[in-house]
Every structure is written in C-alpha cells, then in structure tokens.
Amino acid sequence: MQHILDAIMQAERASDPAAELRAVAGLPVPSSYRGVVVRADETEMFDGLATRDKDPRKSLHVQEVPTPEVGPGEALIAVMGSAVNYNTVWTSIFEPVSTFGFLQRYGRLNDLAKRHDLPYHVVGSDAAGVVLKVGPGVSKWKPGDEVVAHCLSVELEDATGHDDTMLDPQQRIWGFETNFGGLAELALVKANQLMPKPTHLSWEEAACPGLVNSTAYRQLVSHHGAQMKQGDTVLIWGASGGLGSYATQFALNGGATPVCVVSSPQKADLCRAMGAELVIDRSSYTFWKDEHTQDTAEWRRFGAEIRALTGGEDPDIVFEHPGRETFGVSVYVAKRGGTIVTCASTSGFMHQYDNRYLWMHLKRIIGSHFANYREAWEANRLIALGRIHPTLSRSYPLEQTGQAAHDVHRNAHQGKVGVLCLAPTEGLGVRDPELRARHEAAINRFRNQ
Template sequence: MDSLAAAVVAGAPAEELERLPVPDRYPAAHLRVEDAEMFKETADKDVRRSIRIGEVPMPELAPDEVLIAVMASGINYNTVWSAMFTPISTFAFLRSFGRQGGWAARHDQPYHVLGSDAAGVIVRVGAGVRHWRVGDHVLVSAPYVDDQDPLTHMDGMLGIDQRAWGFETNFGGLAHYAVARTNQLLRKPAALTWEEAAATPLCAATAYRMLVGERGARMKQGDLVLVWGATGGLGSYAVQFVRNGGGVPIGVVSSEEKAAKLRKLGCDLVIDRHDIGLVGSDLPDPAEVGKRLGKIIRAEYGEDPHIVFEHTGRATFGVSVFAVRRGGSVVTCGSTTGYQHEFDNRYLWMRLKRVIGSHGANYQEAWETNRLISQGRIRTALSVSYPMDETAEAARLVQENKHVGKVGVLCLTPSEGLGVTDPELRARIEDVAPYVGPR
C-alpha cells in the first residue's frame, strides 16, 4: 500500500492527504487486451481466467474529475460481461470512447480497470471541481454522461454519449484508486460501512428508476409487482421499493434457501421457479409457464400483477408479457439470460400492455435513492464481501448465480465493519427496523 492510500486508511485529515504524493501505479482488478480471444472456442467463459489483479498506470485527472481512494466496491453483472468479452469486447467500448480524442483518449488502453460501484475518499480534485473537496467520503453513481449534450439536461440517461462507468469506460472501482466525474458523486451514507455503502449506487438506483421514478412503471399503492430474481442485487432493492411504496411484492427465486431470505425481506408471496416449470436453460413455453404463474398469484390475490420487474431476459420475458395484467407494464433493464426475446405479440397489443425500457438512473434519481438509503428506509443488499485479491472468485459467484443480494469487494479497507461515521444514527435505524436483508 502506498503512503497516500495508507494515510486514507488511517483516517488522516485532508491537509495530510493533499501533501502526500499520488503513486504512479496502483493495484487493480483488470482485463488485458491480449486475453480478449481466450473464450472464443470455450463453452464455459470462466471469468476467473480473465480477471487479473496487478498494478496499472495512474491516469491523469481531467478538470471535472476527482481521484478516489476506493475503500470498497462491488460486483455487478456488467463486470461478468466484461470479463467474458461478450456480447461485445470490453476493449471495443474503450476504443470507441478513445476515438473522441481529448480526455477520452486516456480510456483506450491495453488494460481495463473494472467496477461500476465504489465507496471511498476523495484524494485529488480537478481544476474545475467546485462542490467537492479532498477528504470527502463519497459513492460513485455508474452513469457516465456528457454534460454538454442537450439531452443530458432533460434526462442523463437519454444523452447520446451516456456510458456505464467501469464497463464502457476505464479506471473503474475494483481497485485502490478510481477516477470519476463530479456529476457521478454522492455523499456516502454516514450509518453504513464502506462495503455496505458500495453495494448501493448502481442496483438500488436502477430499481428506483424502474419502479418509482416518473420514467419507469410509476408504481402506486396496492400494485402487485412480480420481481424475477428477487434475492439478487436488483431484486432485493426492488422488493424493498415495492414494499415501502405500498405495493405488494411477489418474488420468484430458485431455491428454498433464497425463498427464506426473501420472506425475511418482507416479500408477500414467494414462488419457486421450479413450481412453474422454469427448469434449466431450455426456453419454456411462455403461455404454459404464465398460466401456472398466474394461477398461483390469482389464488393468493384474486388478480394478475400490475407490473413485472424484468431483468433476466430471454428465459422469462415471454412469460412476463403473458402474465402481466391487461393494461399492465413490463419494465426491463437487462437480459442476463440472453438478449433475443420471444413473446406472443397478441398479448401485448390486444391487451394494451406496455414494455418499458429502463437503464441505470439519472443523477437526480441517484440522489433520491441515496437519500432514502441514508435515512435507513432502504437497506443495503450486501450479502458477502471478498478481499480485492479474490475479485475473480467474487465475479464467478455472480456469473454462476450462486449469490444472494450484492457481492462486495474490500479494496483499501482492511476489514468489514469500518467506515460508519454516525454510529448513533445507525443504532436508531436498527432500533426502528432491524436489518433483515440478504445476509
């Protein structure tokens, strides 16, 4: 650990952090361009083969950026996609970005530092930074937007050049240091540890936009909401937003262990995917599975779901379109089981259903989500943390869907449980609503 990182870990004041030198190189979980073809003829694209831990060069800081000493990060499915070099090589993203020239050219490197979540301490600020200071405790929101694009000012996620930080850009959060734009920064919730806080920005804000934000499904009180993968990172936050907003969460899981955790989280109805015929990787008959699913839900509530929270993709999308009620909405933000979806369009058009595409969250939505987390109204979905040296094992866990909630990575923080700056608030939150999440 270099002297600057050591000072951050020791809790040194801002004045000391400003005096200490920034290292020329730093440890990071990264991919190498020479490995980009390694899975070309391989069925099992085991990410433990492609993710490396080693030193990379320190990038120069742009005027609107900050350098963050990363205390903790997390695994998202986009890290798995990057490490599999599919569906598009991670280096194709970096080359495309680099062709813009200027500061973007830094991102086109023969290595890619991964990670779309981070919690840490600002150790340097660019010349144009106004509202952030060295020593601030921050989170990084994943959307990486161009503030000179007119569409960005209407909705950051509509900007033509919007990218996912650490996935479509370099210098991400699975490292000792990360580079982020100021319009990605959030205040770290004072009641959370470093690893708990790092588990919140991407998945929680994505779920917020899908369900609560005005651009998503706009859930209202009493709505039945079917959540696929309800104990995963996205699903765990979705269940909480539904419950807190007066809706009725209905979760689908793959094991009794996950079902037990989901009931503790407050899910009203838990359905095992095996009970509705979703077994293995074969594409099911959407109508048959949808009928079984609908029968279970109607037996409990007497009606079909108003909203389906969809991110698993090919294996479930046809079922989602079939199962959602007349006039209902399927809101989708991903396709972990495949991008080519098949569904019977008659159920969409003749029953006036809607499909809503949703991606990430704009800066205001991220702030609103972080406010709810800071108040303890939404609890972290963290389930387990790995040391940074074991990032590849952590990513493999997510790749094989053997996890619940969010999988954290300890970067600079030496152990779990550190980083709480308001223990009284944490105690009050626990007294009101003891944590019952994926742990």
C-alpha cells in the same frame, strides 16, 4: 499508497474523522495502483466455450497500472470498497462483446477520452472511498470527502441529454464502457458521479447499492420507469438478488404489494425477512419446452399461482431483468393495461413473447437503463436515511475478485457481493453508530447467505 491508507485509517480512531481526512489533500498521488483488469490480448481465450463454462477467475487479473491524470470536472478517489455487478461478469467473459470496443470508441471522442483506450480495462461500476484530488472546475467536492460513486458517465454536449441525462448520446456506464473503474485501489470519475457516503454504513456496505439500487429506483419509482403507486401489485423476478432485493424494498416502502419470484426456499426466506408475504419458488416451473419453444401451459400455471396469492389480482408491474428465459411469461401475466419494465437480460438478450397479449390487452413495455444523476442521488438518499438497506451477503479481498465474479456468474450468491479494495477489513467507515444501531438487523440480513 500506504500513506493514503494510513491517513484514512487515522480517521477510524479520531473524534473528528472529517478533520483527519482533510490531511489527504497534502499527500502525493501514487504514480501507479492495483486494479482488477481484463486484457485486450486475451479476448479470445473463451472462444468455443458455452457461456456457463467461461470462468472470470481466468480472465480477471489484479495488476499494477499507471495512475491517470485528473482532468477538468474529474475526481480521483481512494477506493475503500467496491462490488461486483453483472456487467463485471459480462466484461470478464467478453460477452456479448468485448468491452475494448467501447474503450476504443470513447477514445476517439476527444483528447481527454484518449486515456481510456488502453490494452487493459480496469473494471468495476461501484465504489465507496475518499476523494484524493479534484480537477479544474470542481467546486462541490474536495479532498477528504467521503463519497460513493454512481456509474453514469455523460458528456452533456448535446441538447438531448438535458431533459434526461440517460438520453445523452455520449452516455456510458463507468467501469464498463469507460476505463479506470471501481474494482481498484484508485478510481477516476467525473465529479458529478459523486454522492455523499451514507454515514451509518461501512465502506463495503456503502459501495454495494450504487448500480443496482439506482437501477431499481428508475425502473419502479421514477416517472421514467413504471411510476409505481400505492396498492400496485409488483411481480419481481430474482427478488433476493442484486436488483430484485432493492426492488422488493422499494415496493414495500412505496405501499405496493411485491410478489417475489425466487429459486430456492432459502431465497424465499430472505424475501419474507424483508417483509414480503407473497413468494413463488420458480424452481418448479419450466417456461421453455426446448431451446426454441416456450411452454404456454406453464405461463398459465404461473399466472394462476400469482392470482391465488393476490386474491385474484394480476401484476400491475412486472420487474423484468432475467430477459430471454422469462420475458414471454412476464408479458403474459401482466395485468390488462399493465407495465413490463425491463433491463439487463442476464439470461439472454433476444426476447420472445406473444404480441397478442401485449397489443390486445393494452400493456406497455418500458426499457430502463441505470439512472440519471437525480435518480441516483434520490436512491442514495434513501439509503442514507435508513429507508432502504444494503443487501451485501459477502465480501472478498481485491485479490479474489475473480472468485467473486464467478459466484455472481453462477448465481451462487444472494444480494450483492462486495470487494474490499484499500479497506483492510470489513466494518470500517461507520460514522453514525446510533443510526446504524436502529437498522443493524436489516443491514446484516443478507450476510453469509
């Protein structure tokens, strides 16, 4: 592994980094590598504990694992940087189900998929790094290419997936529903997961937008989502968080008016720094009277604050991802004929809402899940152009991934939390310093928050 890292680091000092990186093609692939794993024999370790008390630091382990064979249409990448998403948290606390069921079902699909059914699960759904090896049939990518990986894994053997690959019956999220994910020194991906690494970003910065940026793009911008247009009012929950910080940027870039919902003055300041003017601190609201009863008076008070900020406008679009805690009020405050677009449900999957406000006011609920390859590519292109910026707040070394996941689990973070995999320090991998200089303040906006 050190030979691979040495070759990549040589590019840092070279006038032609691409030429230096082509040297990795001649290097042997290590027989094993370090990855962040959960273990099948520990899936019951948190039984009886409340969700909040389940600690990813106890279940996420860094261990040496065998390197998988690279199959047809696949690529092996040396991972320089990765990031933590909520699916890593769910995996680490074995909620709502253990991911080993996903791996077992995938393993039954075909001989190639059997490799994924193991007593350990290498996790992680973001990665930036260098292609080491490609399998038979891969022509778009070659060893030495600097890439980021999106997390859509599809088989496309069924006609259903060929209009929108997210509808493929064998659609999975890499590193969550498959093995060999991105929180590791090496990662195995399908070659059609690869996209060019934005040249003005460091490895850890380039890794962190992948899952959330693509997810927000599909939810808000795509014709598969809310189809946001200029002039729309968009209510964004968790607007300074991993998903919300990209949704806020898309709304601002697309000519919409974001109404950013946050939980502290510090998070409100971050939204204003992104350019948002309308911000609500939700810490003064309690949308549930008790575990079973929502407080409709709080719904009305919240809706009144939105209208006071917007000059009487209700949201055309509600960008929903907290789920159970907020879904009732989201349906209530959306404009007549408006759209609630939902994913993730990080506060709970069982949503309750008053259907009168949906049905009688002709509102729509759209379920949205990650993004297809085209959407992911377009979202990454906007990053590469400097139109959308990473929201990385902090990076941890690979050995401290458990702490990184703990921070996300406890909402003790802003934006995205990155992980340095092979990269020995932050700030490496920048190939276009001129473009970076034009956007330096925006790139670093979330740092150390």
